[in-house]
Amino acid sequence: MMKSTLRRVTPQIVILALVLAANFLVFPGFFHVEFQHGRLFGNLIDVLNRGAPTALLATGMTLVIATRGIDLSVGAVMAIAGAVAASAVTGGAHWTLAVLMALAAGAACGLWNGLLVAIFRIQPIVATLVLMVAGRGIAQLLTEGAILTFNDPGLIRLGAGTIAAVPTPIWLWIAVACVTGLVIRRSALGLLIEAVGINQTSSRLAGINARVLLIAVYLVSGLCAALAGVIVAADIKGADANNAGLWMELDAILAVVIGGNSLLGGRFSITASLLGALIIQGVNALILLSGMPVEFNLVIKALIIIAILVIQSPRVRHSLYLLRASTGPVLRERPSRAAPRTRPEKGQS
Amino acid sequence: MTILKSLLASAAILVPVVAMAEGETVGFSQIGSESGWRAAETTVTKQQAEERGITLKFADAQQKQENQIKAIRGFVAQGVDAILLAPVVATGWEDVLEEAKDADIPVILLDRNIDAPEDLYMTAVTSDQVHEGMVAGNWLKEAVAGEECPIVELQGTTGSSPAISRKKGFEEAIADAPNLKITRSQTGDFTRAQGKVVMESFLKSEGGANICALYAHNDDMAVGAIQAIKEAGLKPGEDIKIVSIDSVPDIHLAMKAGEANATVELTPNMAGPAFDVLEAYWKDGTMPPKWIQTESKLYTSDDDNAAIYESKKDLGY
Incomplete structure (x- = not known):
């Protein structure tokens, strides 16, 4: 299993390595990490730390996209959750309660999206657009349009802050990704989600409760x-209701796409999406x-992303495959691997 | 017939205006709630109107020009004595301003200008954003007093007019000081979060010891940057001097704590000068110049920042 995952995410690892190498070329001190004032300090840590919101969103987004859906509301939900936590904590609530309230608000938003998609059968892009537009308004209402500051x-x-010298957001996104990944891959859930994404009707006929699954992924x-x-x-x-999470839904979708997951649903890899976020x-x-x-x-961002997506396109991949197949050394080891190798490619295109 | 009607209507409006100095009605078409500053502008406008005994009719346009045009038509129909307009865009105002002019209702533009013939409005009350940048630059020039000082700059949203003007003004102010040089300049999108992220990157790529001062195009980015500087184990305000623009309450809190050094005020009181102009016009028909520049006041840590914070915190920033 480990080996197949590794093979699945090889393109993403190569691209990430290239991007980091480019960073190193621009700034030779890029990989330098030092221990300073009780916390790890360095550009690499920043990438992991600043990538946390996108990585978290990408985790949820991967599951939604695997069911052939999309969740455009995540940026607005971020703003709502931030506003809820900030207003709770400034209202005197303990911070753990504030976080729980924010999570409850997020769950309620997810539930709303799930109901629209699974029960009312509204197309996901339309259903989540509702909250994308309205959600920011709700957040602004909570903060009264200003930046609601707190000192808890x-x-x-x-x-x-940090835990064991590592910034807390890094722990959080890795923990969430591991828990989600384990629950989904150690049980049949992942398989069921993929089944719903590939063909909802036949998965329902096969006895899968597609409605509950759909609501669950939006949740x-x-x-x-x-x-x-x-x-x-x-x-x-x-809590900055005007700007928190603004356009983050697009970054999250992009992370999933760079991760090689198809927007048409079906097979997915959370690890690849996380690499996409990084x-x-x-x-x-x-x-x-x-x-x-x-x-x-x-312009720079656009060029790099176009390059990444073109490299991952089925046509370029196929050409690379042919190129490798036509050279000697690769051919020799081909027979044993040829069969399992072609199948995942088909599922992902 | 309609001409006669409108003439009668404007006469009917003008007569009570001449008759009594107070009790006028002014319509205010505000853009919407795009930022804390704008919320403060709305609050201050309402306060100013109340102090002067002017009845203010407020219309929130929710960032849409068509709503503003509707609001102005509504004000004209109601026969207000004057209209304040904070225009959401620069173009497309000719027709509706013509209507206001035909009804003899003076229109004053607040905080933004428009592309329209000058005779369609009475005056525009705006700040000079290039000047704001210059005030910030001049402060820094004096503060470092000839010492070598590499500066990092947090720009506003790329291509926005405050970002372009504030950059230009600051650069003009420090142009004759060879000891001042901008070593890094990036956009922080006018937000705290991005200001913090970009400052983190500056601190690493330049090294905290090689940054003498930070110039941020707005206070929010400066507040974010202050946190990044603290997390890097440096003292904002001492190790790195911080100058920014806007004068929002939170920067005064930071200045009180010695974590920021100076801010240039973009006053939310655009209505005050506008009402001054209107009162003079109503009294003896004085026409103001076509542009009234608001004061770009400099606040430093020498001011009573606690008091300024208290006076500003409830304005809706």
């Missing part, structure tokens, strides 16, 4: 978004470190 050390630690996505929202708010000690953050770090004029920011 417990809540702040979630975003800006998980809402919870992930809520946690990301709490982290983002805790990081700046304030790749995006690596590119962001590259832009900041390069010191180029700001007007180039989006």
Whole structure:
């Protein structure tokens, strides 16, 4: 199992390595990590830390996309969750209660999306668009349009603090990804989600409760978004309803796509999506470190992402495959691997 | 017939205006709630109107020009004595302003200008954003007093007019000081979160010891950057001097704590000068100049920042 996962995510690992190498070329001190003022300090840590919101969103988004859905509301849910946590904590609640309330708000948002998609059968892109537009308004209502600041050390630690010298957000996204991954892959859940994504009707006929599964994946996505929202708010000690999570849904979808997951549902890999999130953050770090004029920011990002997606396109992959097949050394070891190798490619295209 | 009607209507409006100095009605078409500053502007406008005994009719346009046009038509129909307009965009105002002009209702633009013939509005009350940048630059020039000082800059949203103007003004102010040099400049999108992220990157790529000052195009980014500097184990305000623009309450809190050094105010009181102009016009028909520049006041740690924070915190920032 480990080996097949590794083979599945090889392209993403190679791309991530290339992006990090580019960072190193731009700024030779990139891999330098030091222990400073009780916390690990370095650009690599920043990539892991700043990638936390995207990684969390990508975890939930992967499951949603695997069911052939999409969740556009995650950015707005982040804003709502941040606003809920901030207003609870400024209202005198203990920070753990504030976090629970934020998660509950996220779960409620996810449930709403799930109901619209699974019960009312509204297309996911339309169903989640509702909350994407309205959600930010709800968050602004909670904060009354201003940045709601707080000084609760417990809540702040979630975003800006450290556990064992490592920034807390890193622990959080890795923990969430591991728990989700284990629950889904150690049980049949993952298989069932894939089945629903490939063909909902036949999976239902086969006895899978597609409705409950659909609601569950949107619920998980809402919870992930809520946690990301709490982290983002805790990081700046304030809930910024206008800007928190703005356009993050697009980064999350991009992470899933860079992870080689198909938007048409079916087979998925959370690990690959997480690598996708790190790749995006690596590119962001590259832009900041390069010191180029700001007007180039989006152009550089666009070019790198186009390159990544073209490299992953079925046609280029096939050409690479043919190129490798036509050279000598690879051919010799081919017979034993040829059969299992072609199958995953088909499922992903 | 309609001309006669409107003439009668405007005469009917004008007569009570001449008759009494107070009790006028002013319509205010606000853009919407796009930022804390705008919320503060709305609050201050309402306060100013109340102090002067002016009845304010407030219309929130929710960031849509068509709502603003509807609001202005509504004000004209109600026969208000003057209209304040914070225009959401620069173009497309000719027709509706023509209508206001035909009804003899003076229109004053607040905090943004428009592309329209000057005779369609009475005056525009705005800040000079290039000047704001210059005030910030001049403060820093004096503060470092000739010492070598590499500066990092947090720009506003790429391509936005405050970002372009504030950058330009600051660069002009430090142009004659060879000891001041911008070594890194990136956009922080005017947000706290991005200000923090970009500052983290600056601290690593330049090294905290090689940064003498931070210039942020708004206070929110500076507040984010202050946290990044603290997390890197440096003292904001001492190790790295911080100057920013806007004067929002939280930066005064930071200045009180010695974590920021200076801020240039973008006053939310655009309505005050507008009402001054209107009162003078109502009194003896004085026409103001076409542009009234608001003061870009500099606040430093020498000011009573606790008091400023208290006075600003309830304005809705």
